[in-house]
Amino acid sequence: MQVAWKRVIDFAYRIQSDEWLTVLRIGLAIQVLLYCLFMRSDWNYLLAGTGRGLISRDLSEAALSGESSLIPRLGWLAKIGSHFGMSEALILDAAWLCLLCAACFLVVGLFSRTAAILTWFFHLCAVKSGGLLAYGMDNFTTIGLFYLMVSPLPDRCSVDYKFRNVGLKNPQLQGPFRRVLQVHLCIIYFFGGLAKCAGPDWWNGNSLWRALTQTPFNIISPEILVKWKNLFPVVGISVWLIEIGYPFFIWSKRTRLAWLICVLLMHIGIGLFMGMYLFASIMIVLNLAAFCPDLIRLRPGRLRRSEMVRGEGVLSA
């Protein structure tokens, strides 16, 4: 038992560079910036309270309270703002601006930890208050931001490290935080693939056809798609094979690159052919952060001990 536990610890705490954290930080920051910009014109309309928007934010928040009263939401901010005589529209605008600013700080790595926490908080408030409107992209962004917030920030490419002399954290801490993202992605793809594999329509191509032809994912005309109908069963089966195979082939150095390319191509396809650009980009960011830095062979001495211990960073384990 002790030997097994030691193996788990060795696996989790293997010293590695913080490049994955750089990819995650910059990737998520850009993702949130795009989310803010794409949503700007509909932000207030989608998140306003009863009688002022598309559907009541209060309804989503009431359902949220049924789950737990501790989940962050825009209603908290609206309540605080109302004490100071601020209108709901102003609060929503301020929340959008705070999210945008926090993401800007995050992208350059200035006050990395605070920026990560604020980005997570404001994004979570928006997603949960618009709970009835949320889809997969929102969940994956929350997952990424949560991991970023608790990760050993800052990284070597951040302004904090380069110009504010904030030291790096213990490099061994990079291990478990990156491992949890890697294992989480394996769970995501395995269960996604398993559920698809169980549906007969994913074997005969019907599901793929339906996914590509129904509104609002019908970017390509069905008249064009139908010419490729014989490919649908092959692509449909490939999709769930890639997903189910992810946890088995992504860990081996021999198959990692091939599998990563397959998954990235799948997400690029989802983005281009179904118009789910933000969904595609968040999945690409998470995959690149989790597995891509391993593919870049580290030069000897790249992980300099002196860099690790600068500032308050410690190496003692």
Add this chain to the structure above:
Amino acid sequence: MHFKSAYLAGVIFHLLLVLTVSCRDTFVAFSQAHTIFPSNLDSSWREAESLTTAVLGQDLPKSNPLRQGLSAYLNAAGIEAGYGFFAPHVPGTYKLVYELHYHDGRIEYETPSVKTVSAGLHLVSLLDFIGKVEDDVVREGMIKLLVYATWRKHHDMSMVRVIFGTVDFPTAKEFERGRRESYQVLYAYDVTLEPKAVPIHQP
């Protein structure tokens, strides 16, 4: 060594939650949809779902601090839902159409709209949610809220007939044979500003 074990215990706990939620949602999908598995397994999927639901504390009273805390953590980490997107089947699309009746007798048709493609995907999620609501009162209430958003843009209306339905798209073979998408009405309501909505059609 102690700090390593403590960190790792937290990581393992987190991943076990992710695994349990994923299992629960997969069991739900298997028990509710037509799958390649024999249908006599449906009761087993439901039992497994109950078990995983209990593990997540969802059987506890809503006010229970453990349930509240666990729910808050799951939502904060973004791990409250599984990952069976478009699975086991790609769900049908829901469509909402407003028939706007004006005081001067004009009739116009409109669908709920947003300005950006990104917000459009959120709107689809909302319609999916409404389509899955089983409680008639809740569904009607949500549709009325959507109607009210339209009413604010068209003040001179006397009544709005709301038609909520599914869009049935043909398979590739049916499409080749000339069949095109069809609209199946699920619910229809006449909504006026003063009184409550009157259901005029139910399947």
